[in-house]
Amino acid sequence: MEKIAFERPFIKKLSAGMPSKFGMKTEIKPVTHIDDVAVEELIQKYGSPLFVISEKTMRETYQEAYRAFSTRYPKVQFAWSYKTNYLDAVCRVFHQEGSWAEVVSGFEFDKALANGIPGNKILFNGPDKPEEYLKKAIEQKAYIHIDHFDELYTLKQLAATLKTRPRVAIRVNMDVGIYPKWDRFGFNYENGEAWDALNRIMISESFELEGLHAHIGTYMMTTEAYGIAAAKLADLATGLERKYGHVIKYIDMGGGFASKNTLKGAYLPGTDTAPSFDEYAEAITSALINSGIKPENLPMLILETGRALIDDAGYLLGTVIANKRLSSGYRSTIVDVGVNLLFTSFWYEHQISPARPTTQHTEETAVFGPLCMNIDVIRESMVFPLLKTGDRFVISRIGAYNMTQWMQFITLRPNVVMIDPESKVHLIREKESLETIRQQERIPGHLQAKKQ
Amino acid sequence: MSLRKNIAVSDSGFVFDPSSGESYSLNPIGTEIVKLLQQGRSNEDIIRDLTGKYDVDDATLERYYYDFIGMLKQFNLLENGE
Numbered sequence: 001m002e003k004i005a006f007e008r009p010f011i012k013k014l015s016a017g018m019p020s021k022f023g024m025k026t027e028i029k030p031v032t033h034i035d036d037v038a039v040e041e042l043i044q045k046y047g048s049p050l051f052v053i054s055e056k057t058m059r060e061t062y063q064e065a066y067r068a069f070s071t072r073y074p075k076v077q078f079a080w081s082y083k084t085n086y087l088d089a090v091c092r093v094f095h096q097e098g099s100w101a102e103v104v105s106g107f108e109f110d111k112a113l114a115n116g117i118p119g120n121k122i123l124f125n126g127p128d129k130p131e132e133y134l135k136k137a138i139e140q141k142a143y144i145h146i147d148h149f150d151e152l153y154t155l156k157q158l159a160a161t162l163k164t165r166p167r168v169a170i171r172v173n174m175d176v177g178i179y180p181k182w183d184r185f186g187f188n189y190e191n192g193e194a195w196d197a198l199n200r201i202m203i204s205e206s207f208e209l210e211g212l213h214a215h216i217g218t219y220m221m222t223t224e225a226y227g228i229a230a231a232k233l234a235d236l237a238t239g240l241e242r243k244y245g246h247v248i249k250y251i252d253m254g255g256g257f258a259s260k261n262t263l264k265g266a267y268l269p270g271t272d273t274a275p276s277f278d279e280y281a282e283a284i285t286s287a288l289i290n291s292g293i294k295p296e297n298l299p300m301l302i303l304e305t306g307r308a309l310i311d312d313a314g315y316l317l318g319t320v321i322a323n324k325r326l327s328s329g330y331r332s333t334i335v336d337v338g339v340n341l342l343f344t345s346f347w348y349e350h351q352i353s354p355a356r357p358t359t360q361h362t363e364e365t366a367v368f369g370p371l372c373m374n375i376d377v378i379r380e381s382m383v384f385p386l387l388k389t390g391d392r393f394v395i396s397r398i399g400a401y402n403m404t405q406w407m408q409f410i411t412l413r414p415n416v417v418m419i420d421p422e423s424k425v426h427l428i429r430e431k432e433s434l435e436t437i438r439q440q441e442r443i444p445g446h447l448q449a450k451k452q
Numbered sequence: 453m454s455l456r457k458n459i460a461v462s463d464s465g466f467v468f469d470p471s472s473g474e475s476y477s478l479n480p481i482g483t484e485i486v487k488l489l490q491q492g493r494s495n496e497d498i499i500r501d502l503t504g505k506y507d508v509d510d511a512t513l514e515r516y517y518y519d520f521i522g523m524l525k526q527f528n529l530l531e532n533g534e
Contacts, residue, residue, distance in 0.1 A: 006508035008516040009482040011467070011523050014475045325519065329526030361479055388512075 008386055010361050028362060028385055031353040031394040034315055035419040039355040039392055042417065047431065048319040048392070049337045051403060051416040055093055057313035058399075059421070062097045065309060068277035072285040075300040079123050081255055082108040084306025084400050085314075089418050089428040091115050094309070102304040106133040113140070123252065123302070125171065125213070127185060134158055138166045145169045145213045145252070147186055152197065159206040169211035169252065170197050174232050176216050176225040185215065189232050198236060202244050209246060211299065212236055215254025219263065219307070223275050223283035226253060230284045234291030237299065252302035253284055259311035261348040261397050277308070307400040314399025316342060317355070320391045321370060331365040333387065338369025338376045341413065342398060343405040345378045352378070355392035358385035371410050403429075408437060454492045454531050455524075461486050469529060476527065481506070485520060489530075495521070 032039060035054050043050055062078070069076040079102040080094040086108060091101070092115055101112035104126035112122050119140025127147045129137070134151075135158055137144050146152050146168055159166050171186030172194045187194040201207050212233045216225055233251050240246045258274040266273065288301065318337040326332055339345055352367060362383045369376035378395075387393065406413055416429035455461075460468045465478035467486065478486060481502070488498045495517070503513055524530050 003507035004505060006506040006513070007479060007481055009485050009520040010479045011482050011486075011520065011527065012477050013527065014477055323519070325522055325526075329523060 007359055007361070008388075010363065010386065012363065028358065028383070029353060030355060030357050031315075031396065032355055032357075034394070035421075036423045037419055037425060039317055039394055042425065043317055043319070043392055045425075046415045046417055046427070048317060049341060049414045050317045051341075051398075051414065051429075052315040052317060053087075053090060053399060053416065053418045053428070054313045054315070055418055056421045058090070058093050058310060059097060061309050061312060062094060062099070065277045065303075065305065066098070068281040069285065069301065069303065072281050073288065073301050074298060077250070077300055077302045078309075079121075079252075079302055079304050080309075081304045081306030082111060083404055084255075085310050085403050086111055087403055087416060087429055088115055089426070090310065090403075100302075106130055106136075109133055109137065109142070120167075123169075123213075123304070125215075125304075131158070134166075135162065138162055138164060141167060143167050143169055143210055145171050145186075145211075146197070146201075147171055149197070152200065156204060156206045165206060165208045167208045167210045168201065169209070169213045169248075169250070170194060170201070171213045171215070172233060172236065174214065174216070174229060176228040176232075178217060178220070178222065178225045180217070182215070182217050186213070189236070194236060195239065198240060202240070202246065209240070209248065211248050211250035211252055211302070213252040213254065213302075215304070216256060218256045219258045220256045221258055221273060221275065223279045226280055227283040227287040229253065230287035231291060234288055234293050238292040241294070241297065247297045248299050250300040250302050251288065252304065255303070255305040255307065257305045257308035259307045259397060259400060261311060261344070261350070264347055264349055266349070274308075310399035311397045312399065314397065314402065316395040316398045316402070318393055318395070320387045320389055320393065322389055323387075326366070331363050332368055333365050333384065334368045334370065335378065335393065336370050337378060337395065338371040338411065339378070340369070340371060340376075340407045340409040340411065341402065342369075342378060342395065343402055343407075344398060344400070348397075349379065349382070350398065351396045352382065352384065353394050353396065354385050354387055355394055358387070361386055373410070408432065412436070455486060455489045456529060456531055459490075459529055461490065467529070469527075472528070474527070476529075482520065485517070486524075489524075 034052050035056055079100040080091055081102045083104055100121040101117045102123045103109045103112050119142040122142040124137045124142050125145045144166055155166055172189050173183045173186045174189035175181055187197045201209050214229045214233055216229045237248050257280055260270045260274045262270040316337055318335050321334040321336055324332045362385050364381055365384045366381060367379040369378055412432040415427060415431040418426050418428045458470050465483040467476040499514060499517055503510055
């Protein structure tokens, strides 16, 4: 007699709670392939866990974003935010698409140069620009976005020493009606500090004032805030035009566009709530076009969006280690992907999908990482199919920040591969080994084993 | 090992506990196990039956069987002291 296919026995409490008026489905679709490459095949060849980046998705997302702005405004330039993902292969895809580089440290500055980006296409942001790098930025003709008065005066001294005029912009912070208000970077608009900084720059004649920069926050769910920010920067630009007859070359609206990930505590999924590139573009470009800036002087619009360009292109593949009941009877699934690799699980409800079709039966489960640390929680609670030891899964939308904020903690960082538009797989960062870690360490003589 | 006497189980896998007012749903194999428990069959006995019938190895079945029993206990559906 032929045996019946086995499904684990399962009991589920029925609760007549409040139904969702939006009628969201709990159906879970498997992700078996990424850009036509089988997930199982990728793990067999490159190990588990594994970061996968889709070059096709990157390029399509970039082109969609560029089109949204360039169809509404005459001069648009994107600058790739290195801190979001500075794997060289990733940066080079965006550079090929036409992006400049936006860097926030000396290390990132050097990385951009090594990726073949000339200094005059590098925007140098951030509160910490060591003097040696300011000097380098001046020599390379990079755009230095001044963050505070101490930096302004350091630059002024350097300008005198080097007998050259650094190309600068100032970063402006402002109230755009959102919480939290970011006021730790740059000069404040409302209290007049930004205007004061601009006056000091203009009067000193030590600088080429090229632009104005703002970055109002991160994961901005409202586009109006960008409209307000653009209007305030445009107001400073018209002030400069009126008082000094000086026309700035660019307005840099920074980044902070939301990706389609769902934030913890959000009622609706991010796919339903994140504004589109068109909506952001409409708010920003309308504010600039309707501002007091003369049409012939409209500055170039620079965007440093990172998260919204790369998040969708990144996947993290992994394997189930075990299933376990907690003392309350609640199910938990232990997987080989921890918070050391998936830093964004601290603020996102990441979408996790099985890598092969499953039955319709699901159970509420907590998803724990492999680290022997209580904080290693990927999802506190999610409705998930009944996966067992060895089953593969795919975490989607993880391209932003995870490959820069990851930690070498307890385990080593795994391979990262990129799938090119022809579905060819390329290893772009090799997994770490014990040797990778040990080569940085030095053992003092008295702790070295004596040779027999 | 047996199910509490007053628990009602339908053939379609619907479970009702009159003392708590809670209801539950079972998948087909879950229904089968609960029915066998109602008859007062032992765990070993049930596992032996199921291994012969389903396409599964002993270890996997045992593991999921006891996980299921754990859930029945958790929901307070089994006789006390077992």
